[in-house]
Amino acid sequence: MKFREAVCDATRLAMEKDSSVFVIGVGIIDPRKVWGTLSGIREQFGDRRFIEVGLAEDALTGVSVGAATHGLRPIIVHHRIDFVLLTMNQLINHAAKWSEMFGRQQSVPLVVRAVVGRGWGNGPQHTQSLHALFSHVPGLKAVVPTNPTDAKGLLLAAIEDDGPVIYIEHRWLHEDDAPVPPGYYVTPLGKAAVVRTGTDATIAAVGPMVAEAMKAAAALEQTGLSAEVLDMRTLRPLDSDTVIQSVVKTGRLVVAEGDWSPCSVGGEIVARVAEQALSALKAAPVRIMWPDICVPSSQTIEAKFYPGAREIQNAVMSVCNHYSQGQTIQNTVKKFDGPF
Amino acid sequence: MKTDGQRELKKQLYYRMLLLRRSEERIVANYHLREMRSPPHMYMGHEAVAAGVCAALRREDVIYPYYRSHGWYLAKGGDLNEMIAELHGRATGCSRGWGGSMHLIHIPSGVMGTTAIVSGNISHAAGAALAFRMKGLNAISVAIFGDGATEEGVFHETLNFAAVYKLPMIFVCENNIYATNTHIKDRQAQTDIFRRADGYGMPGMRIDGNDVLRVYDETGRAVERARIGDGPTLLEYMTYRYLEHCGVNEDLELGYRTEDEVRRWMSIDPVHTAEKFVSEQERKNMESEISAKLDEAFAFAKSSPWPETLIAEEAGA
Ligand SMILES: Cc1ncc(C[n+]2csc(CCOP(=O)(O)OP(=O)(O)O)c2C)c(N)n1
Ligand SMILES: [Mg+2]
Numbered sequence: 261m262k263f264r265e266a267v268c269d270a271t272r273l274a275m276e277k278d279s280s281v282f283v284i285g286v287g288i289i290d291p292r293k294v295w296g297t298l299s300g301i302r303e304q305f306g307d308r309r310f311i312e313v314g315l316a317e318d319a320l321t322g323v324s325v326g327a328a329t330h331g332l333r334p335i336i337v338h339h340r341i342d343f344v345l346l347t348m349n350q351l352i353n354h355a356a357k358w359s360e361m362f363g364r365q366q367s368v369p370l371v372v373r374a375v376v377g378r379g380w381g382n383g384p385q386h387t388q389s390l391h392a393l394f395s396h397v398p399g400l401k402a403v404v405p406t407n408p409t410d411a412k413g414l415l416l417a418a419i420e421d422d423g424p425v426i427y428i429e430h431r432w433l434h435e436d437d438a439p440v441p442p443g444y445y446v447t448p449l450g451k452a453a454v455v456r457t458g459t460d461a462t463i464a465a466v467g468p469m470v471a472e473a474m475k476a477a478a479a480l481e482q483t484g485l486s487a488e489v490l491d492m493r494t495l496r497p498l499d500s501d502t503v504i505q506s507v508v509k510t511g512r513l514v515v516a517e518g519d520w521s522p523c524s525v526g527g528e529i530v531a532r533v534a535e536q537a538l539s540a541l542k543a544a545p546v547r548i549m550w551p552d553i554c555v556p557s558s559q560t561i562e563a564k565f566y567p568g569a570r571e572i573q574n575a576v577m578s579v580c581n582h583y584s585q586g587q588t589i590q591n592t593v594k595k596f597d598g599p600f
Numbered sequence: 601m602k603t604d605g606q607r608e609l610k611k612q613l614y615y616r617m618l619l620l621r622r623s624e625e626r627i628v629a630n631y632h633l634r635e636m637r638s639p640p641h642m643y644m645g646h647e648a649v650a651a652g653v654c655a656a657l658r659r660e661d662v663i664y665p666y667y668r669s670h671g672w673y674l675a676k677g678g679d680l681n682e683m684i685a686e687l688h689g690r691a692t693g694c695s696r697g698w699g700g701s702m703h704l705i706h707i708p709s710g711v712m713g714t715t716a717i718v719s720g721n722i723s724h725a726a727g728a729a730l731a732f733r734m735k736g737l738n739a740i741s742v743a744i745f746g747d748g749a750t751e752e753g754v755f756h757e758t759l760n761f762a763a764v765y766k767l768p769m770i771f772v773c774e775n776n777i778y779a780t781n782t783h784i785k786d787r788q789a790q791t792d793i794f795r796r797a798d799g800y801g802m803p804g805m806r807i808d809g810n811d812v813l814r815v816y817d818e819t820g821r822a823v824e825r826a827r828i829g830d831g832p833t834l835l836e837y838m839t840y841r842y843l844e845h846c847g848v849n850e851d852l853e854l855g856y857r858t859e860d861e862v863r864r865w866m867s868i869d870p871v872h873t874a875e876k877f878v879s880e881q882e883r884k885n886m887e888s889e890i891s892a893k894l895d896e897a898f899a900f901a902k903s904s905p906w907p908e909t910l911i912a913e914e915a916g917a
Binding site: 287290292312313314315316317318319343345380381382383384551557558559560561564597598599600 | 634637638639640689690693695697698699700701702703715716717718719748749751752753779780781782786787788846847854855856906907909910911
């Protein structure tokens with residue numbers, strides 16, 4: 261099952277199980293069905309639970325907060341996470357605060373699905389990741405699934421959760437295909453996954469960088485290095501325990517994250533390891549992050565912008581003080597002909 | 601004398617529309633080469649709006665268009681070579697290759713940055729108008745946006761603000777009935793966008809956006825009001841997009857609009873309708889002039905250098 265089909269499957273299962281779940285968003289009735297992530301949902305559940313809104317992201321988020329406090333479970337869908345920025349007041353000032361501000365008498369069970377773009381010159385306003393921004397605020401949870409199984413399980417967990425959850429999905433993962441367990445299941449929030457075990461270095465990866473880390477780990481094995489790869493999956497609450505456990509074993513840490521470095525999740529991971537397991541570290545941690553500029557449109561800069569397996573491999577070799585000649589792999593990029 | 605002026609104006613309007621149409625066609629024809637890698641929102645069908653509005657402006661006046669940007673950029677006098685180079689991601693592009701199709705800018709001719717987050721630009725235009733007022737300049741500013749953009753809060757907030765301060769600006773809505781592939785009736789209960797103006801205390805009107813002379817005349821009146829300090833106007837121009845929302849193809853297979861509807865709009869095509877403004881010989885001359893300019897622009901773009909990456913090369917990479 262493709263990633264995007266897994267998102268759709270989870271939506272359908274949640275709506276079948278719980279009649280308080282509904283979908284709301286801008287352009288969701290579009291025949292393209294948000295890249296097929298909502299195929300058949302409107303047809304099966306009707307317009308009462310599939311609510312198209314004009315261009316009004318701010319208001320529809322506030323509407324969702326209000327509906328959520330009355331027992332409904334909205335799934336807000338955005339074609340780009342960049343558009344979620346129009347809703348920050350509702351998300352951070354209102355949704356994230358509501359429960360605590362009123363002594364936990366009400367909850368705000370809502371999910372914000374936000375797609376991250378990449379490629380074909382989508383440029384500065386359509387390719388931001390911003391996951392660190394959403395991981396900063398108490399009262400919000402943030403998840404970044406990286407494979408079809410988690411796409412389904414984490415979406416179901418997010419819908420079940422009684423607080424607001426930002427569900428960040430990468431456009432480039434939509435076509436990834438893998439077997440997915442049938443039926444209803446949840447992938448617990450707040451748990452990282454150890455996707456490859458190793459002994460020499462820990463690679464804590466976020467989002468599409470997990471696949472890059474796996475490629476790097478395979479190449480590193482050829483040079484005699486054993487890397488452990490963690491898929492962080494949930495960024496808030498952040499499962500630093502799993503990272504620390506791994507670092508205590510390996511003694512070395514590389515974080516691979518597609519976002520800007522200042523105040524990033526990678527920064528938080530490194531800080532927690534420093535605070536709680538400094539003595540386990542045999543080398544200074546390295547973060548593989550985006551360059552500190554906007555994502556440019558031109559294909560030549562875009563091609564240099566995104567770090568991949570090669571940079572991760574080099575980072576692991578450097579923290580391990582293990583240099584071998586001519587072994588570095590080349591980054592491969594998915595073929596994507598846009599337009600968005 | 602007056603009729604000579606009229607004829608000259610009509611010729612100019614036709615030329616502008618033809619330039620816009622042929623440029624878009626050339627982009628469509630070359631897009632499959634995979635050299636113009638950014639999401640293009642084509643302007644075909646809308647030409648009379650940009651041509652008519654911009655003809656009523658002075659060079660020092662500024663426009664704030666949106667991502668459906670090519671037509672506006674060219675109509676206001678943006679450099680063609682730089683636009684085609686920008687679509688090719690080259691250093692000689694109007695945004696030096698960093699922006700792509702959705703992010704054009706040409707400061708000398710008053711094309712302010714075009715942006716891809718719907719409606720953000722509306723308030724930028726008001727800010728420019730405020731600056732012109734504070735600096736004692738006589739220029740005016742134009743906010744340009746689609747029917748969908750009027751659903752965003754910032755549209756309403758800006759209309760109110762601009763009306764209170766009688767800002768020297770115009771609000772230009774290009775109503776093409778759809779936001780992406782969603783019909784306006786699925787999004788708005790009151791689909792007369794021009795009526796919103798009344799609620800904020802400014803004049804508003806709906807105008808046939810395929811009739812370039814009417815666009816020019818009505819914009820001219822709004823420009824006049826803005827310039828003498830009578831404040832902003834909301835102009836709603838009815839028009840139609842021929843190609844898919846984003847990309848260079850037709851999209852009938854999506855089923856959100858009928859072939860019949862597309863045909864009806866094409867039968868009142870703004871460029872074709874205005875053909876009568878010029879003689880056959882004049883039209884031929886214009887065609888070959890524009891064609892030569894486009895040849896030059898594409899050659900310029902393809903031979904231009906790539907931008908500097910500003911990204912540090914990894915040591916040893
Ligand atoms: C704030 C925001 N929400 C959603 C989008 C996605 N989007 C891009 S264009 C568009 C439709 C806008 O329609 P309209 O204003 O009528 O302009 P048109 O494209 O028809 O010219 C949408 C929803 C966006 N870019 N920005
Ligand atoms: Mg529109």
